[in-house]
Amino acid sequence: MDDAGKAHKFADIRLCWPQGSCLVTGADGDERWFDGLPWYLTDLRPQGFLGRAWGRKLAAQLNLTEDIRLWQEEDVLYALTVFSGEYTGGWLVGEGNYQRWITAQRPAAIPLDQKLTHYEQLASDALAGEIVGSSAGGEQPKFTCYAQTPSGNKHVLVKFTVPQQTAVSQRWGDLLIAESIAAQILRDGGIHAIESTVLVTSNRQVFLEAERFDCKGNDGRLPIVSLEAVQSEFISSPGSWPEAMRRLCEQQLVTHQSVAQTEVIWAFGRLIANSDMHAGNLSFYLSEPPFALTPVYDMLPMAYAPNSAGMLRDAAIEVRFDLNVSKSAWLTAIPLAQQFWQTVAGDPRISEAFRHIAQEMPEKIRQIEGKVARMGG
Numbered sequence: 001m002d003d004a005g006k007a008h009k010f011a012d013i014r015l016c017w018p019q020g021s022c023l024v025t026g027a028d029g030d031e032r033w034f035d036g037l038p039w040y041l042t043d044l045r046p047q048g049f050l051g052r053a054w055g056r057k058l059a060a061q062l063n064l065t066e067d068i069r070l071w072q073e074e075d076v077l078y079a080l081t082v083f084s085g086e087y088t089g090g091w092l093v094g095e096g097n098y099q100r101w102i103t104a105q106r107p108a109a110i111p112l113d114q115k116l117t118h119y120e121q122l123a124s125d126a127l128a129g130e131i132v133g134s135s136a137g138g139e140q141p142k143f144t145c146y147a148q149t150p151s152g153n154k155h156v157l158v159k160f161t162v163p164q165q166t167a168v169s170q171r172w173g174d175l176l177i178a179e180s181i182a183a184q185i186l187r188d189g190g191i192h193a194i195e196s197t198v199l200v201t202s203n204r205q206v207f208l209e210a211e212r213f214d215c216k217g218n219d220g221r222l223p224i225v226s227l228e229a230v231q232s233e234f235i236s237s238p239g240s241w242p243e244a245m246r247r248l249c250e251q252q253l254v255t256h257q258s259v260a261q262t263e264v265i266w267a268f269g270r271l272i273a274n275s276d277m278h279a280g281n282l283s284f285y286l287s288e289p290p291f292a293l294t295p296v297y298d299m300l301p302m303a304y305a306p307n308s309a310g311m312l313r314d315a316a317i318e319v320r321f322d323l324n325v326s327k328s329a330w331l332t333a334i335p336l337a338q339q340f341w342q343t344v345a346g347d348p349r350i351s352e353a354f355r356h357i358a359q360e361m362p363e364k365i366r367q368i369e370g371k372v373a374r375m376g377g
Contacts, residue, residue: 001090005219020073039233090221110147123160155215159208168306173206174354179300193296223286228279241266253289263329271337276302316360327375
């Protein structure tokens with residue numbers, strides 16, 4: 001789908017030998033062989049919270065294992081053709097999917113005054129294993145929908161906490177609120193980040209509503225591709241975001257400006273204790289090179305997330321310094337990070353325990369300032 005909501009044929013994909021490889025014939029007749037899914041489609045592979053729900057739903061129907069990690073390339077491609085939902089970036093895989101999209105009824109926007117009631121039900125459905133909305137990745141429980149917002153009707157991705165009030169759910173609520181604060185501070189600092197809003201129910205269930213940046217208007221879509229997909233095609237060995245971006249810049253796949261901006265984003269992430277800046281959490285709009293960065297997303301203090309045993313950190317951690325980031329990037333990121341922790345510390349929606357951590361973090365950042373001061377220009 002294009003940004004006006006019209007469908008266009010992109011290519012034909014034919015599975016071929018050896019197993020898992022495919023031949024792609026573009027709409028212009030150009031042919032290319034891939035040893036797996038084409039790199040620009042690899043982000044459609046089911047993953048995360050919604051991907052597992054999708055896998056469970058389709059496994060019996062397609063005679064596949066419920067463990068999506070064990071699916072072969074042909075299994076993934078077949079599943080993509082029968083899934084009746086929407087894929088991130090507006091891809092329609094298979095004639096059947098295209099026909100279903102043509103005849104599907106367009107969603108009505110959830111009214112503002114009914115949003116919490118609807119969101120509580122959609123969250124309950126998602127936790128019960130239903131596929132609610134598009135195939136967005138990531139581990140945090142979530143759903144997608146079309147909803148009214150103060151700036152108009154929007155397609156949104158909604159992360160949420162479980163309704164039961166426990167120390168673990170409270171911490172996840174703190175982190176979702178912190179994610180919204182981080183995005184706002186980045187936007188105020190001139191860095192393109194997601195537009196997001198936090199909603200909290202009377203029983204302290206937290207919803208983080210983020211506008212989808214792959215959507216334009218009601219029907220328009222913008223194709224996106226993750227750094228993970230791009231580096232798998234163009235970089236021999238993966239690295240941190242700044243390292244990968246510099247290698248892509250050498251091939252003129254991204255601009256020097258995008259490299260510099262990524263360094264600031266990476267430094268900011270380090271300073272706010274984001275330990276989850278993997279290659280799936282940085283994305284581009286798919287186009288002819290150079291690829292433009294999408295808004296920053298999933299930027300939150302993941303080092304403070306509960307571990308698999310439900311244990312919580314209760315004290316400030318050391319900030320990891322990175323010499324692969326320029327001095328100018330650190331100098332730009334430090335005041336933004338200080339503002340982030342000050343805002344978190346003063347937000348009454350956040351638990352007392354996490355606000356105490358936030359009060360301790362500026363001292364950790366000051367230690368980084370000393371190291372940055374000793375860097376060369």
